[in-house]
């Protein structure tokens with residue numbers, strides 16, 4: 001089981017761009033320590049290349065990353081699924097979005113050949129991957145990770 005002491009998440013505030021530590025607990029109403037803007041973790045969090053390691057690999061919970069591109073049609077079909085997962089698993093699984101055009105080094109590191117590609121990370125390691133629109137596989141990946149038997 002996750003320990004309360006270890007449920008802080010390192011994120012970049014979307015407004016003031018300060019990197020802040022916020023509690024993962026959705027009931028904690030996380031706010032940026034600098035500008036006090038709410039940091040909402042029940043929806044996908046956009047993660048820039050320079051924040052990927054700290055936010056995704058360093059997260060205390062499993063992280064589902066949606067690697068997408070603005071020009072990609074199928075990415076828009078996956079987006080509502082990803083939104084739903086972020087809402088349903090808030091506090092247990094972090095959902096992040098990475099724009100592959102803005103994060104070429106991260107896309108290369110994980111050999112993203114097409115978008116959308118969704119990768120589930122646990123403890124900084126890739127655990128599962130879904131390419132294209134695979135709703136059942138995606139839900140299964142996340143369910144296993146949240147249950148801790150992935």
Ligand SMILES: [Zn+2]
Pocket residue numbers: 013014015016017018032033034035036037
């Ligand atoms: Zn801020």
